[in-house]
Amino acid sequence: MSHDTAKTAVTPPTHTAPPAKFSHGVRKGNILQVAGQVGFLPAVEGRAPTPAGPDLRSQVLQTLANVSSVLEAGGASWEDAVMVRVYLTDTGHFAEFNELYDEYFAALAGPPAARTTVYVGLPAGLLVEIDALAVLG
Amino acid sequence: MSHDTAKTAVTPPTHTAPPAKFSHGVRKGNILQVAGQVGFLPAVEGRAPTPAGPDLRSQVLQTLANVSSVLEAGGASWEDAVMVRVYLTDTGHFAEFNELYDEYFAALAGPPAARTTVYVGLPAGLLVEIDALAVLG
């Protein structure tokens, strides 16, 4: 297997350990897949994973920062992202979420990624989960 | 960066503007990602996005047409689609949805795409959301 096609785990130093055998990100060839990120604050040894918030704004911005950390640790940036999957828990959050999203991406140089937003259940205390697919090259 | 690997936004002329900084479709290299499409009728200037329906049939067929428009605007077709993600709001819609899906794809020449169907919440008035991943080549 060539170096280009080896599968590599991507683990930003700020991230808490995943709660099971999965990686926060995986790169193989020119594909970088970011696992579902939530709004956990940077890991502190000995502290359980703790979400930002409790307001939507803090949690959304932390979640986007966590996705960004995985993209960067995988050698990519938002410019490489082709898809962003957004899982909200309340349709009433859509308008504010979009405002935060636009604010976060205000300086994006290239075309924004595609996006799908649906409303699901998440563990207590979490208002949003986001994953992303990037194509490098 | 070569032309092949530049990220390009895909925006069919019939589509209403996305409600935030995302693209209806993005192509990079041989990957074309279609954002989550709902059953909005073709955009009319000055009119808010309006879903087809209110019956499931109208909304499903409009949603599939909207996905198809993005595929075509990105230089692809359903023959290139490898994955279709279907978000319904009611498990009671599954049987009719499948009938509509089979009818819509009756003339498909190659193998159909893979598919995942789950049941989520969507904004009021929307019964279905669909996105797709295509690999060109």
Added chain:
Amino acid sequence: MSHDTAKTAVTPPTHTAPPAKFSHGVRKGNILQVAGQVGFLPAVEGRAPTPAGPDLRSQVLQTLANVSSVLEAGGASWEDAVMVRVYLTDTGHFAEFNELYDEYFAALAGPPAARTTVYVGLPAGLLVEIDALAVLG
């Protein structure tokens, strides 16, 4: 179109026929997409699709086995999987699901795939659905 980029349906012999025009898996180039798998036992002619269970453990392990069958039929393995999407129906299942997941992947040689887990509705009797994206090479 070269052999490398033809789209091929992947259909393990153990699998029940999909309920609509989609494939259990599709391979195109180096991309293998596995459709959403549930915990159906191996197909028996004349019997309706029947989930393992009713306990979570049986259904999760059968679902993972079904994903694995599609990966294998497509010329891949879990080592090639870059993303696993997990749809559970109950946040109360998360801890046990993770135990089962870790047990299932205990012998995995390479880095595990990325993963997103969300809580959705599924048809009656189904507790879990899983799909996967693999990059071969």
